[in-house]
Amino acid sequence: MTMPLNQTLLARATAKLGPQVSLALGLLVLAILVAMPLLHLLPADHALHVSAYSLTLVGKILCYAIVALALDLVWGYAGMLSLGHGLFFALGGYAMGMYLMRQSAGDGLPAFMSFLAWTELPWYWYGTSNFLWALCLVVLAPGLLALVFGFFAFRSRIKGVYFSIMTQALTFAGMLLFFRNETGFGGNNGFTGFTRILGFDITAAGTRAALFIATVALLVGSLYLGFRLARSKFGRVLTALRDAENRLMFCGYDPRGYKLFIWVLSAVLCGLAGALYVPQVGIINPSEMAPTQSIEAAVWVALGGRGTLIGPLLGAGLVNGMKSWFTVAFPEYWLFALGALFIVVTLFLPRGVVGLLKKEKEQ
Amino acid sequence: MRAAPIPEAMLDAAAGVAGLALDTGKTVGKGVNVRHGTILTLEAINVSFDGFKALTDLTLYIGVGELRCIIGPNGAGKTTMMDVITGKTRPDNGVAYFGEQFDLTAMSEVQIAQAGIGRKFQKPTVFEALSVFENLELAQKTNKSVWASLRATLTGEQKDCIDEVLTTIRLDASRHRPAGLLSHGQKQFLEIGMLLMQEPHLLLLDEPVAGMTDAETEFTAELFKSLARKHSLMVVEHDMGFVGSIADHVTVLHQGSVLAEGSLEQVQNDERVIEVYLGR
Numbered sequence: 001m002t003m004p005l006n007q008t009l010l011a012r013a014t015a016k017l018g019p020q021v022s023l024a025l026g027l028l029v030l031a032i033l034v035a036m037p038l039l040h041l042l043p044a045d046h047a048l049h050v051s052a053y054s055l056t057l058v059g060k061i062l063c064y065a066i067v068a069l070a071l072d073l074v075w076g077y078a079g080m081l082s083l084g085h086g087l088f089f090a091l092g093g094y095a096m097g098m099y100l101m102r103q104s105a106g107d108g109l110p111a112f113m114s115f116l117a118w119t120e121l122p123w124y125w126y127g128t129s130n131f132l133w134a135l136c137l138v139v140l141a142p143g144l145l146a147l148v149f150g151f152f153a154f155r156s157r158i159k160g161v162y163f164s165i166m167t168q169a170l171t172f173a174g175m176l177l178f179f180r181n182e183t184g185f186g187g188n189n190g191f192t193g194f195t196r197i198l199g200f201d202i203t204a205a206g207t208r209a210a211l212f213i214a215t216v217a218l219l220v221g222s223l224y225l226g227f228r229l230a231r232s233k234f235g236r237v238l239t240a241l242r243d244a245e246n247r248l249m250f251c252g253y254d255p256r257g258y259k260l261f262i263w264v265l266s267a268v269l270c271g272l273a274g275a276l277y278v279p280q281v282g283i284i285n286p287s288e289m290a291p292t293q294s295i296e297a298a299v300w301v302a303l304g305g306r307g308t309l310i311g312p313l314l315g316a317g318l319v320n321g322m323k324s325w326f327t328v329a330f331p332e333y334w335l336f337a338l339g340a341l342f343i344v345v346t347l348f349l350p351r352g353v354v355g356l357l358k359k360e361k362e363q
Numbered sequence: 364m365r366a367a368p369i370p371e372a373m374l375d376a377a378a379g380v381a382g383l384a385l386d387t388g389k390t391v392g393k394g395v396n397v398r399h400g401t402i403l404t405l406e407a408i409n410v411s412f413d414g415f416k417a418l419t420d421l422t423l424y425i426g427v428g429e430l431r432c433i434i435g436p437n438g439a440g441k442t443t444m445m446d447v448i449t450g451k452t453r454p455d456n457g458v459a460y461f462g463e464q465f466d467l468t469a470m471s472e473v474q475i476a477q478a479g480i481g482r483k484f485q486k487p488t489v490f491e492a493l494s495v496f497e498n499l500e501l502a503q504k505t506n507k508s509v510w511a512s513l514r515a516t517l518t519g520e521q522k523d524c525i526d527e528v529l530t531t532i533r534l535d536a537s538r539h540r541p542a543g544l545l546s547h548g549q550k551q552f553l554e555i556g557m558l559l560m561q562e563p564h565l566l567l568l569d570e571p572v573a574g575m576t577d578a579e580t581e582f583t584a585e586l587f588k589s590l591a592r593k594h595s596l597m598v599v600e601h602d603m604g605f606v607g608s609i610a611d612h613v614t615v616l617h618q619g620s621v622l623a624e625g626s627l628e629q630v631q632n633d634e635r636v637i638e639v640y641l642g643r
């Protein structure tokens with residue numbers, strides 16, 4: 001749990017010591033994150049060796065952190081609470097999973113299709129043995145779904161709780177669809193048993209390290225993108241949209257384009273995170289689309305602090321760090337702890353952990 | 364002064380109102396065709412909500428450069444009329460034109476705003492999380508598409524323009540404060556400033572002096588008088604003192620249509636107006 005710990009330190013320092021120290025701590029965290037996969041390459045009996053378990057766990061949390069950041073862009077900045085971001089994450093994951101299944105199946109059909117006595121691939125599986133096409137799907141599947149959904153939702157001016165409920169319904173519908181064997185995505189078992197990626201053994205230390213580095217790169221890239229957006233006039237328009245949409249319209253801005261842009265961007269980031277999650281964790285199934293997954297993502301953002309960029313990362317780290325510890329130490333109490341956490345955040349930390357730290361600084 | 368179709372006499376009058384007047388050169392002249400000297404035409408407008416007639420056969424013209432005050436008791440249809448002009452409410456029938464060529468009944472709120480109608484709400488509405496400066500920046504007349512916003516940087520000229528408005532609305536010292544921390548009156552001024560940044564041809568102001576101190580009200584009257592001639596203003600207000608200090612022309616609305624029109628003195632002496640206001 002290196003990351004959550006370090007991020008707490010980071011935020012604390014941010015609040016008390018100013019931007020230079022926070023930058024230094026940010027770089028320190030980054031250095032640790034880059035060092036982890038390298039240390040994983042050391043022989044297993046070496047004192048500094050990082051186990052595959054720790055590496056995968058942190059890698060998984062980093063993927064969740066990207067989801068939290070993406071959700072914060074639409075919720076914290078543009079004020080649209082999505083309770084369906086798990087769907088976009090899972091779609092990216094499934095797109096990558098299709099490629100991985102084809103890799104492990106070689107020239108034959110993926111195993112689950114053979115069990116169903118299918119003799120040929122469904123049309124949407126064509127080309128998925130090509131890594132580049134799989135990458136396109138990772139972006140296109142969540143991106144196009146978000147585009148179509150967003151286009152109609154924003155055109156009809158669906159906002160607030162209605163928007164949240166619709167996104168929740170969307171991910172639930174997705175889950176039901178993917179549960180069916182006929183859909184062609186392995187039913188409730190989903191995809192697992194991956195062996196190779198780009199010809200490399202997926203469990204090899206080098207592959208794990210490379211995937212981890214790619215995740216760190218995506219996280220840093222998303223953070224940079226978020227930072228640039230938040231600093232741009234576009235970011236200010238989003239904030240204005242969140243606080244007074246009518247005023248913005250009478251200023252001559254069409255909110256639909258702004259909403260659609262950030263919504264699709266957020267979905268694509270989730271898809272990319274999902275695509276990196278699947279090879280590291282080794283499984284993707286429809287439970288990733290369960291409504292609770294998406295709600296949990298909202299908890300990460302709320303806990304860390306909406307409308308800040310570092311907050312969601314902190315929240316994702318803290319909650320998932322706690323979850324890993326709880327599910328080992330007191331497995332049956334985790335959901336109670338999560339519920340309690342959400343109540344505490346709602347009642348006492350409306351601006352999240354980052355908000356609390358900022359407040360301390362102001363006093 | 365780019366081809367603004369304003370009669371010479373009015374320009375002279377505008378030049379006469381010195382002091383707070385903004386640079387007339389920034390009033391973009393293109394776009395609105397006002398050949399007949401009428402910036403806003405409302406004819407036989409009807410609006411009903413579930414059988415309740417909010418506007419009945421409302422007919423009203425606003426001339427270019429005019430400062431018109433609209434008064435009327437609660438429920439007279441003042442806000443509904445503004446909603447019709449800004450595209451928020453569609454009339455059941457009737458004609459609503461901005462200049463000669465913009466059919467307001469066929470345009471969206473955003474298109475109407477871009478065509479040059481600015482609106483101040485009854486409750487001051489500013490972007491609370493943004494600074495005063497940023498509020499004005501967003502309101503500034505410029506390309507407001509998504510792509511333009513992603514790449515936008517302020518030019519020196521645009522910054523000067525914002526500074527000028529900041530001075531006009533006397534918020535220079537608060538430029539970096541979040542708008543949410545301003546007083547009620549300051550928010551009113553900020554919203555007026557945002558309208559100015561839009562460089563509209565027609566300003567609709569719904570109760571602009573509500574919640575202002577006497578000094579602020581006086582200042583607002585001065586400001587509006589300096590804005591008229593270059594812009595056309597439609598002010599809805601209950602404060603008769605304020606109306607008397609700014610208006611050359613007053614329209615009284617009652618039950619969704621025009622009851623009387625003329626100078627404040629004229630309408631105040633109008634039998635029907637007295638009846639409506641005093642309930643005799």
